Amino acid sequence: xxxxxxxxxxxxxxVKKQGGHEFTFRVKSDAKPLPGQFMQLSLPxxxxxxxxxxxxxEGWLEFTIRSVGxxxxxxxxxxxxxxxxxxxxxxxxxxxxGIKGKNVVVVSGGTGLAPVRELLNxxxxxxxxxxxxxxICGFKDETGIVFSDDLDRWKTxxxxxxxxxxxxxxxxxxxxxxxxxxxxxFKGLGDDYALIVVGPPIMMKYACQEALACGAKEENMxxxxxxxxxxxxxxxxxxxxxxxxxxxxxxVFPYKxxxxxxx
Amino acid sequence: xxxxxxxxxxxALFSELKKQYRIFAPKRxxxxxxxxxxxxxRYAEAASLEEIVFDEKSDYxxxxxxxxxQQALFFFTEDEYRASKGNTRPILLFARPCDINSQHIQAxxxxxxxxxxxxxxxxMRETVKFVLMECPSSDDTCFCVSMGTNKTxxxxxxxxxxxxxxxxxxxxxxxLKPFFSQSTVAEYEPKFVKENETxxxxxxxxxxxxxxxxxxxxxxxxxxxxxxxxxxxxIACSTCTCFTTKDIAYGDNxxxxxxxxxxxxxxxxxxxxxxxxxxxxxxxxxxxxxxxxHKFHDYKARFGDxxxxxxxxxxxxxxxxxITITNALNKMCNAVEEIKAExxxxxx
Numbered sequence: 214x215x216x217x218x219x220x221x222x223x224x225x226x227x228v229k230k231q232g233g234h235e236f237t238f239r240v241k242s243d244a245k246p247l248p249g250q251f252m253q254l255s256l257p258x259x260x261x262x263x264x265x266x267x268x269x270x271e272g273w274l275e276f277t278i279r280s281v282g283x284x285x286x287x288x289x290x291x292x293x294x295x296x297x298x299x300x301x302x303x304x305x306x307x308x309x310x311g312i313k314g315k316n317v318v319v320v321s322g323g324t325g326l327a328p329v330r331e332l333l334n335x336x337x338x339x340x341x342x343x344x345x346x347x348x349i350c351g352f353k354d355e356t357g358i359v360f361s362d363d364l365d366r367w368k369t370x371x372x373x374x375x376x377x378x379x380x381x382x383x384x385x386x387x388x389x390x391x392x393x394x395x396x397x398x399f400k401g402l403g404d405d406y407a408l409i410v411v412g413p414p415i416m417m418k419y420a421c422q423e424a425l426a427c428g429a430k431e432e433n434m435x436x437x438x439x440x441x442x443x444x445x446x447x448x449x450x451x452x453x454x455x456x457x458x459x460x461x462x463x464x465v466f467p468y469k470x471x472x473x474x475x476x
Numbered sequence: 477x478x479x480x481x482x483x484x485x486x487x488a489l490f491s492e493l494k495k496q497y498r499i500f501a502p503k504r505x506x507x508x509x510x511x512x513x514x515x516x517x518r519y520a521e522a523a524s525l526e527e528i529v530f531d532e533k534s535d536y537x538x539x540x541x542x543x544x545x546q547q548a549l550f551f552f553t554e555d556e557y558r559a560s561k562g563n564t565r566p567i568l569l570f571a572r573p574c575d576i577n578s579q580h581i582q583a584x585x586x587x588x589x590x591x592x593x594x595x596x597x598x599x600m601r602e603t604v605k606f607v608l609m610e611c612p613s614s615d616d617t618c619f620c621v622s623m624g625t626n627k628t629x630x631x632x633x634x635x636x637x638x639x640x641x642x643x644x645x646x647x648x649x650x651x652l653k654p655f656f657s658q659s660t661v662a663e664y665e666p667k668f669v670k671e672n673e674t675x676x677x678x679x680x681x682x683x684x685x686x687x688x689x690x691x692x693x694x695x696x697x698x699x700x701x702x703x704x705x706x707x708x709x710x711i712a713c714s715t716c717t718c719f720t721t722k723d724i725a726y727g728d729n730x731x732x733x734x735x736x737x738x739x740x741x742x743x744x745x746x747x748x749x750x751x752x753x754x755x756x757x758x759x760x761x762x763x764x765x766x767x768x769x770h771k772f773h774d775y776k777a778r779f780g781d782x783x784x785x786x787x788x789x790x791x792x793x794x795x796x797x798x799i800t801i802t803n804a805l806n807k808m809c810n811a812v813e814e815i816k817a818e819x820x821x822x823x824x
Contacts, residue, residue, distance in 0.1 A: 216559050216595040218549060257552035258725040258733040262751060282751030296555055414754060441750050443721045447589035448597075449740070450718030451748060455687070455769070456778035461590035473684050475691055476748070476756035476766075 220298035233356025248331040249306025255298045265328035277327045303445045312407040317343040322412025337370040346371035351390035399428040411437040434468035478664035483641035490525040501570035502534035537714040538575035550735040574786040577625040578714035605632035617789025619674045625786040634666040696761035703760040707741030709791035
């Protein structure tokens with residue numbers, strides 16, 4: 214009998230520090246996730262948890278992990294050549310077909326940049342993928358900044374607004390991401406845009422409120438949820454909200470669905 | 477075909493069945509109850525027919541045999557994962573109609589949801605044949621008739637123990653028929669409870685708007701003071717499936733360990749806490765609302781056929797705060813009617 218909970222051993226190729234709290238692990242894997250999907254990462258005798266795929270290429274995957282939980286703390290001790298255990302990919306990612314050819318606006322908070330990174334790379338590198346791209350990307354402080362190389366590269370490819378909540382940094386703005394949403398002319402974009410909001414729950418709540426106040430339309434907005442999961446296959450019940458399972462039906466939701474998902 | 481066996485012949489039959497099957501049934505555990513000198517009735521492997529408790533409802537459901545309160549998923553030796561082998565022998569599971577119906581509900585989640593079949597559930601379920609235990613009557617917490625779960629035809633064999641000790645069997649499963657080749661044929665058809673003392677009305681939540689208002693209704697706040705978030709109701713529940721996985725390193729050799737599935741509960745604090753510390757539904761009232769709506773709205777909204785409650789009433793028995801799901805359900809119905817009336821009033 215097939216066991217969907219069986220993970221595969223994957224060798225760590227490289228470990229790269231990202232800012233003050235995060236590391237990006239590149240592992241050997243032939244899995245082909247779609248942007249916005251997640252996988253279950255585990256270490257025997259430590260545990261298992263859901264992590265967004267922050268990057269992928271031929272024969273490898275990347276996960277950008279913050280040291281905040283039991284499992285992730287131990288992952289931080291791993292080095293190239295060590296093993297991580299993976300199963301997945303799981304869930305529904307960004308609606309690529311619905312986004313393609315549109316003006317793409319991404320609002321991200323903190324490590325929320327990870328699940329949207331490959332989508333931003335598509336916007337940057339694939340000719341004609343997006344009509345225009347705007348990234349409003351905020352971090353709490355300088356040590357929280359992740360994907361610095363990508364941020365530098367994206368700056369040359371499309372419109373970017375980078376911000377730290379309170380601290381000053383050359384070339385960066387000061388304030389929460391919500392403050393800069395009004396600089397996007399949603400009405401000017403007509404109906405031809407996709408607004409993607411991803412970050413901590415409170416940030417997503419206020420960012421969506423602000424976007425709607427600035428004229429963004431509900432049907433053009435998408436969010437990505439983070440929930441506790443033990444199985445990622447619709448059994449354990451941890452991520453359920455009403456009749457929706459975040460692991461199966463999400464983590465990416467159209468705003469029109471997400472707004473009714475009250476915990 | 478149905479049969480009647482004397483108590484001695486029934487004991488002998490039980491011994492014969494045990495050669496081929498593991499037999500799980502509700503058994504009495506003396507003085508293991510919650511209060512001093514009280515017993516507990518729960519599922520365990522039965523050595524004889526005499527051990528099986530027929531005249532009282534078990535405190536804990538039959539689901540404990542199929543989805544145990546804890547089980548090893550994988551064994552670890554250093555970096556290797558080896559899936560646990562699990563039970564391989566066929567099982568006869570003595571169960572009442574509510575418990576049998578609850579497995580149809582659990583299967584929707586474990587063996588269907590999202591197109592994934594949980595191997596640990598499925599391999600156990602495949603070894604199980606139900607022996608229907610006729611309910612002589614229902615107790616004051618049963619409300620199976622209201623839930624439509626008082627009947628079932630999903631059984632390999634049905635059993636009734638009469639007052640004189642004789643035992644009647646209806647045998648449906650071909651593989652069990654040879655065990656009765658020497659037995660006396662009798663007229664016997666299992667009877668089902670037709671009426672419970674406790675009756676409930678099920679709420680009709682017509683749309684997301686009413687659902688949203690019901691979530692905000694003050695009725696849930698009452699449980700902030702009453703519910704202690706112990707999760708006893710969901711452990712006793714015939715249908716609840718939620719679990720957490722936990723990795724364990726064995727004490728005397730931390731290189732070896734296991735990944736274990738442990739029954740969890742949406743009622744306990746921390747059920748939804750993510751790695752960074754964020755959590756949802758942080759009051760007992762919120763969690764009670766989450767459970768009630770799953771039982772009487774959300775499950776049906778996803779799977780379409782029935783509610784996620786079989787009216788076994790075990791949660792009522794187990795609650796240390798005397799919270800009854802039936803009263804909660806009545807309050808929920810009243811709240812829904814109130815919301816609909818308000819809405820109707822507002823539209824006029």
